Amino acid sequence: MNEIGNSWKLALQHLRQSWQQILVMHLIFTLLGIILFTPLAGFTGRLLLKLSGQTALADQDIAYFLLSPTGMLALIIFAALLIGILAFEQAALMRIAISVMHGKPVGTVDALGYTASRIHSMLMFTGRLVIRILLLTLPFLAIAGGVALFLITDYDINYYLKEKPPEFWTATVLIGVIVMTMIILLARKLLGWSLALPLVLFADVSPASSFNESFRIAKNNRVQVLALLVSWGVLAILLASIVFGLIQLAGSWLIPSFVESISILVLLLGGLSLSWILANFLLTTFTSGSFAYLVMGLYEEHGPALNKELTNSKPADPERRTIGITKRGVAIFLLAGVVIAGLAGRWLIDGIQTDDDIMIVAHRGAAGKAPENTLASIRQAIEDKADWIEIDVQETADGDIVVMHDSDFMKLAGKNLKIWDATLPLLADIDIGSWYDPSFSKERVPTLKQVLETSRDKAKVVIELKYYGHDKNLEQSVVEIVEETGMVGETAIMSLKYAAVKKMRALRPDWKIGLLSTTSIGDLSSLDADFLAVAMGMASAGFIRRTHEAGKQVFVWTVNDPVSMSRMISLGVDGIITDEPEMARQVLTERAKLSSAERLLIHTALLFGQSFTPKQYRDDSP
Numbered sequence: 001m002n003e004i005g006n007s008w009k010l011a012l013q014h015l016r017q018s019w020q021q022i023l024v025m026h027l028i029f030t031l032l033g034i035i036l037f038t039p040l041a042g043f044t045g046r047l048l049l050k051l052s053g054q055t056a057l058a059d060q061d062i063a064y065f066l067l068s069p070t071g072m073l074a075l076i077i078f079a080a081l082l083i084g085i086l087a088f089e090q091a092a093l094m095r096i097a098i099s100v101m102h103g104k105p106v107g108t109v110d111a112l113g114y115t116a117s118r119i120h121s122m123l124m125f126t127g128r129l130v131i132r133i134l135l136l137t138l139p140f141l142a143i144a145g146g147v148a149l150f151l152i153t154d155y156d157i158n159y160y161l162k163e164k165p166p167e168f169w170t171a172t173v174l175i176g177v178i179v180m181t182m183i184i185l186l187a188r189k190l191l192g193w194s195l196a197l198p199l200v201l202f203a204d205v206s207p208a209s210s211f212n213e214s215f216r217i218a219k220n221n222r223v224q225v226l227a228l229l230v231s232w233g234v235l236a237i238l239l240a241s242i243v244f245g246l247i248q249l250a251g252s253w254l255i256p257s258f259v260e261s262i263s264i265l266v267l268l269l270g271g272l273s274l275s276w277i278l279a280n281f282l283l284t285t286f287t288s289g290s291f292a293y294l295v296m297g298l299y300e301e302h303g304p305a306l307n308k309e310l311t312n313s314k315p316a317d318p319e320r321r322t323i324g325i326t327k328r329g330v331a332i333f334l335l336a337g338v339v340i341a342g343l344a345g346r347w348l349i350d351g352i353q354t355d356d357d358i359m360i361v362a363h364r365g366a367a368g369k370a371p372e373n374t375l376a377s378i379r380q381a382i383e384d385k386a387d388w389i390e391i392d393v394q395e396t397a398d399g400d401i402v403v404m405h406d407s408d409f410m411k412l413a414g415k416n417l418k419i420w421d422a423t424l425p426l427l428a429d430i431d432i433g434s435w436y437d438p439s440f441s442k443e444r445v446p447t448l449k450q451v452l453e454t455s456r457d458k459a460k461v462v463i464e465l466k467y468y469g470h471d472k473n474l475e476q477s478v479v480e481i482v483e484e485t486g487m488v489g490e491t492a493i494m495s496l497k498y499a500a501v502k503k504m505r506a507l508r509p510d511w512k513i514g515l516l517s518t519t520s521i522g523d524l525s526s527l528d529a530d531f532l533a534v535a536m537g538m539a540s541a542g543f544i545r546r547t548h549e550a551g552k553q554v555f556v557w558t559v560n561d562p563v564s565m566s567r568m569i570s571l572g573v574d575g576i577i578t579d580e581p582e583m584a585r586q587v588l589t590e591r592a593k594l595s596s597a598e599r600l601l602i603h604t605a606l607l608f609g610q611s612f613t614p615k616q617y618r619d620d621s622p
Contacts, residue, residue, distance in 0.1 A: 003224060004224070004227050004228055004231060007224075007228055007294060007297050007298075008228075008231070008294075010293075010297060011290055011293035011294050011297055012290070012293075014097065014100045014101055014293050015286075015289050015290055015293055017100055017105075018096055018097075018100045018105065018289075019289070021096050021107075021108050021111070022093060022096065022285060022288070022289035022292075023285050024108050025089065025092050025093055025096065025108060025111065025112075026089065026093075026281075026284065026285040026288055026289070027281075028108075028112070029085060029088065029089035029092070030281070030284075032085060033082075033085050076130075076134065079130070080126070080127075080130045083126060083129060083130055083133075084123075084126045084130075087122065087125065087126050087129065087197060088115060088122060088126075089288060090197060090288070090291070090292055090295075091115045091118075091122060091197060091201055092111045092112055092114075092115045093111075093288060093289060093291075093292035094197065094198055094201060094202075094292045094295065094296055095110075095111040095114045095115060095201070096108075096111045096292070097289075097292045097293045097296040098198075098202060098296050098299075098300075098306070099111075101293075101296060101297075101300060114201075115201075118200070118201060121200050121201075121206075121207055122200070124207040124208075125196070125197065125200050125207040125210065128207055128208065128211065129193070129196075129211075132189070132193075132211065133186070136182070136185060136186055136189060137182055137186060140178050140179065140181065140182035141182070143178055144174075144175045144178045144179060147171055147174045147175055147178065148171055148175065151167045151168075151170055151171040151174075152167060152168055152171045154416075155407075155408050155410040155411075155416065156406035156407045156408045156410060156411060158405075158406050158411050159406065159408070159410035159411035162411055163410070163411060163414075189215075191218060191222075191225055191226060191229055192211075192214060192215035192218045192219065193211050193214050193215065193218075194214065194218060194225060194229060194295055194298070195213075195214040195217055195218060195295065195298060195299055195302075195303055196210040196211050196213070196214035197210070197295075198295065198296060198299045198303065199213055199214055199299075199303065199304070202299070202303075202306050202307055203303065203304045203305070203306065203307060204307050205304075217302050217303060220302070221298070221302050224298070225298060228294055228298065229294070232287075232290060232291055232294055235290075236283075236287045239283060239286070239287075240283055243279045243283060244276070244279065247272060247275055247276055247279060250272065251272050254268060254272075356569055356588055356591055356592065358569055358573060358574060358575055358576065358588070359387040359388055359555075359574060359575035359576075360385070360386050360387050360388070360575065360576060360578065360581050360584045360585060360588075361386065361387065361388040361389070361390050361462060361555060361557075361575050361576065361577040361578070361581075362377075362381030362384070362386035362388070362389045362390060362459075362578070362579075362581040363390050363557065363558050363577045363578055363579045364377060364390060364391060364392065364405060364579070365377025365378045365380060365381045365389055365391070366380035366381040366383075366384050366386070366579070366580070366581050366582070367579040368560065368578075368579035368580040368583075369384075369580075369582075370433075370436065370440065371412070371432060371433040371435065371436040371437075371440050371443055372405065372412075373391055373392060373403045373404060373405055373432075373445075373446070374403075374432060374433055374440070374443040374444075374445075374446060375443065375446050375450060375451070375454055376433065376440055376443050378391075378446075378451055378454050378455060379454065381459060381581055382454075382455065382458045382459050384581040384582035384585065385581065385582075385585055386459050386581035387459065387460065387575070388459060388460045388461065388462050388492070388575065389451075389455055389459050389460070389461050389462070390461075390462040390464060390577055391403045391448075391451055391461065391462070391463060391464065392404060392405040392464045392466045393448050393463055393464070393465060393466065393474070393478060394419045394420070394466045394468070394471070394474070395419075395420065395470070395471050395472060395473070395474050395477065396419060396420070396422050396423055396424065396427070397420060397421055397422055397423050398423045398424065399472070399473065399477065400423075400424050400447060401447065401448040401449075401474070401477050401478055401481055402419070402424075402427065402445050402446065402447050402448065403445065403446045403447070403448060403450075403451055404419050404445055404466070405466065406419075407419060407468045409430055409432070411435075412432040412435055413430050413431055413432055413435070415430060417430070418468075418470075419468075420468070420470035420471075424447075427444060427445045428444055430444065430445065431443070431444070432444065432445055448463070448478065448481050449481050449484070449485060452481070452482065452485040452487045452491070453485060455487075455490070456485070456486075456487060456490070457490075460490045460491065460492070461487065461490065461491050461492075462491075462492045462493075462494060462514075463478060463482075463491060463492070463493050463494070464494050464495060464496075464516065465478065465493065465494070465495040465497075465500050465504075466495075467495070467496075467497055467500065475500065475503050475504055475507060476507065478493070479504075479507055479508055488511065491511075491512075492511070492512040492513070492514060492530075492531070493511060493512070493513050493514070494513065494514035494515065494516055494531075494533055495515070495516060496515075496516045496517070498515055498527065501513055501514070501515050501527075501528070501529055502528065505528055512530045512531070513529055513530055514529050514530055514531035514532060514533055514553075514555070515527060515529040515531075515532055515533070516533045516534075516557075517532060517533070517534050517535070517538065518534070518535045518537075518538070519535075519537075519538065520538070523546070524547070525546050525547040525549075525550035525552055526550065529552065530552060530553065531552055531553035531554065531555060531574070532547055532552060532553070532554055532555070533555040533556070533557060533577065534554065534555070534556055534557070535556070535557060536556055536557075536559060536564065536568065538556075539554065539556045539568060539571060539573060540571075541571055541572070544571055544572050544573060545572075548572070553574040553575070554572075554573045554574050554575075555573065555574060555575040555576070555577055556568050556573045556575075556576055556577065557576075557577035557578075558577055558578060558579060559576045559577065559578045559584075560578055560579050560580055560583075562583060562586075562587050562590075565578070565583070565584055565587045566587055566591060569587070569588070569591065
C-alpha cells in the first residue's frame with residue numbers, strides 16, 4: 001500500500017507542476033476529436049442517405065444499415081478513430097510527463113512534435129490495438145447474440161421484458177457471464193498492455209513487439225499494476241459522482257430561491273449548465289493527466305532505458321512551456337463565463353413556449369388505467385378527454401384488421417399464438433384484460449372497426465400500422481375500414497416504416513399521415529409526412545423549430561410523468577402521446593396558473609436534481 005501511495009503522491013506532485021500543459025493538451029485533442037468526428041459522422045450519414053436514395057432515415061432503416069457489413073465497418077471505423085485520438089493524446093501527455101519527471105520540461109508544441117515525428121509507429125500501434133480488441137470481443141459478442149437468438153426469440157420481446165420467464169433469466173445469466181468474462185479478459189489484456197505505448201514512444205520498441213513486451217513487464221509486477229490502475233479507475237468514478245452530485249445539489253438548493261426574479265434565474269441556470277460542461281472537461285483533464293503520470297511512473301520503475309533522444313535532450317525554453325495564465329486572463333475568462341452563462345440561460349428560456357394549445361394523445365387508449373388496446377382503454381381515454389386515441393393494428397390469418405401491439409399473446413394472455421396465425425373466432429376466447437385487473441376479464445381483442453365506431457364524434461384516432469413481416473394487405477384494408485366507418489376526417493395514420501408511410505400516401509394522398517421515430521439520420525422534416533411522432537430524446541427545441549418551419553407537426557412519446565409533460569409542452573410540441581391522458585389534462589390546467597419563471601424551473605427540473613418516480617407500465621415501445 002505504501003508503494004501505491006508513493007506512486008500517487010509523485011504523480012500528483014508532477015501533475016501539479018505541469019497542469020497548465022496538461023489542460024492545454026487535453027483541450028487540443030478534445031477539439032481535434034470534434035473536428036474529426038463531426039465531418040466523419042456527416043460523411044457516413046450522407047453516404048447512407050445516398051445509398052438509400054432518401055433525404056432522411058429513421059429507426060428501422062438505420063438498424064438495417066448498422067447490421068449490414070457496411071454499417072458494422074462504419075462502427076469499427078468510429079471506434080478505431082476514438083481509440084486513435086485517445087492514444088495520440090496519451091502519447092503527448094506521456095511526453096510531457098517523462099520530461100517533468102526528469103527535470104527537463106518541454107513545451108506543448110514540442111510534445112506534439114515528438115508525437116508527430118512518430119506518427120507511423122503510432123498508427124501501426126493504434127491499428128494493432130484495435131485489431132486485438134476486436135479479436136478479443138467479437139467472438140464473445142457473437143456467442144451472446146447466439147444465446148439471445150436461441151432462447152428469447154420465440155415470442156414477442158415485450159413478453160420477455162415484462163414477464164421474465166425462466167428462459168429470459170437463463171439468457172440473462174448466460175449473456176451476463178459471457179459479457180463479464182469478456183470484460184475481465186479485456187481488462188486483463190489492457191492492464192498487460194498499459195506499458196506498450198511508452199515502449200513504442202520512448203524505447204523504440206516496434207509496435208508489433210510492444211504488446212508482448214508490455215505484458216511480460218506487467219506480469220512480473222501484476223499486483224502493483226493492478227492496484228495502481230484500478231485505484232485510478234475508482235478515483236475517476238468517485239470524483240465524477242461527487243462533482244456532478246454537487247452541481248445537481250446546488251441547482252436544487254439555489255434555483256427555488258430565485259423563482260421571483262426571472263433575470264437572476266436565467267443567469268443562474270446558464271451558470272449551472274456552463275459549470276456542468278466545465279466540470280466534465282476538468283475531470284477528463286485530471287483523469288487523462290494522472291493516468292499518463294501513473295503509467296510513466298510504472299515505466300520508469302520497471303521499463304527499459306529511455307532512448308538517446310530523450311536522455312540527451314536539454315530543458316526547453318521556459319517561455320515555450322505552455323500558455324501562461326495571468327490575472328488578466330482569469331478576469332477575461334470569468335467575464336466570458338458570465339456572458340456565456342447569460343446566453344445559455346437566455347437560450348434555455350427562449351426554448352420555452354407560452355402557448356399551451358397542444359393535443360393529448362392516449363397511448364393504446366388510457367393504458368395507465370385500463371388494459372392497453374382494449375375497448376375499455378378506449379372508453380377510458382374518451383372519459384379522460386383525450387383529443388386523440390393511438391392504437392396499433394395488424395392483420396389476422398383471415399385478413400381482418402385487429403387492434404394489437406405485440407406479435408403474439410404471451411405478454412397479455414400467456415398464449416403462444418401469433419397474430420398472423422389467429423382468426424377472429426380464436427381471438428374471441430382470449431382474455432387480454434385480466435393481466436391488468438380481474439375486473440377486465442371480459443376484454444377481448446377489438447377490431448379496428450369497433451374502435452372507430454366507439455370513438456366516432458368523441459375522439460380522433462391515430463392508427464399505427466404494425467409490421468412483423470407477415471402482412472399481406474394491411475394498408476388497403478385499413479383504408480377501406482376507415483372509409484366504411486366515415487372516419488376519414490377523424491383519423492390519422494402512422495408507422496415506424498417510411499416505406500409504409502409512402503405506400504399510404506400513394507393510396508390516399510390527402511390523408512393525415514405521420515412517421516414514428518426513435519432516432520434518425522438526416523433531416524426528418526424533409527420526408528413526405530404530415531407529422532413526426534418522436535421519442536422524447538429527439539424532441540429538442542431545434543428539432544421542433546425545424547419541423548414546424550417545414551410545415552409539419554411534432555408529437556412526442558411516451559410521456560407519463562407531470563415534469564416531462566410540462567417540459568415537452570414548454571418546448572412547443574403539438575401533442576404528447578401518453579398512457580395518462582387525465583394527468584396530461586391536469587398538467588395543462590396547472591400550467592395555465594404558472595409564471596414564466598415557474599415554467600423555466602420545471603423545464604430544467606430533471607437536469608438539476610428535481611427527481612420523480614414514474615409509474616411502471618407494460619412496456620415503453622411506441
